Amino acid sequence: MSAKRRTRKEKSNRRSIALERIEILFAQAARFGAFDGGSRDLSHANRCVDLARAIAMKERVRFPSSYRRLFCRNCHCYFIPSVTVQVRVYGGYVIYRCLACGAVRRYPVAHTMQRSRKEIV
Numbered sequence: 001m002s003a004k005r006r007t008r009k010e011k012s013n014r015r016s017i018a019l020e021r022i023e024i025l026f027a028q029a030a031r032f033g034a035f036d037g038g039s040r041d042l043s044h045a046n047r048c049v050d051l052a053r054a055i056a057m058k059e060r061v062r063f064p065s066s067y068r069r070l071f072c073r074n075c076h077c078y079f080i081p082s083v084t085v086q087v088r089v090y091g092g093y094v095i096y097r098c099l100a101c102g103a104v105r106r107y108p109v110a111h112t113m114q115r116s117r118k119e120i121v
C-alpha cells in the first residue's frame with residue numbers, strides 16, 4: 001500500500017466498493033447454501049462469510065443489519081434455518097442457536113410489534 005494519504009472521498013468510495021463486494025459474497029453464500037437436489041456446499045458458503053468478514057474488517061465497514069443474522073457470531077458459519085441454525089421465538093425474543101458450535105444469540109422481537117400488542121391488550 002502506498003504511503004499517500006487517502007482523501008475522504010477516496011475512503012468513502014473504497015467503503016462503497018467493500019459493501020458491494022460483501023453483498024455479492026452473501027448472495028454467493030446463499031447460492032452455495034441452497035438445496036439443489038443433491039447436497040449443499042456448506043464449506044463454500046462458510047468461506048464466503050469469511051471473505052466478507054475479512055473485507056469488512058479491512059475497510060472497517062459495519063455489516064448491513066440484514067446480513068448480521070446470516071452467520072454465527074462465534075464460529076462464523078453460514079446460517080441456514082433448520083440446517084445450521086435453530087430459530088425459535090420465545091419470551092419476546094427471536095433465539096438463534098448455532099448447530100455447529102452451540103452459540104446462542106437473542107434478538108428482541110421488533111418494538112413496533114410489541115407496542116401494537118400492548119395497545120390491543
Ligand SMILES: [Zn+2]
Nearest residue numbers: 072075098101
Ligand atoms: Zn457457531
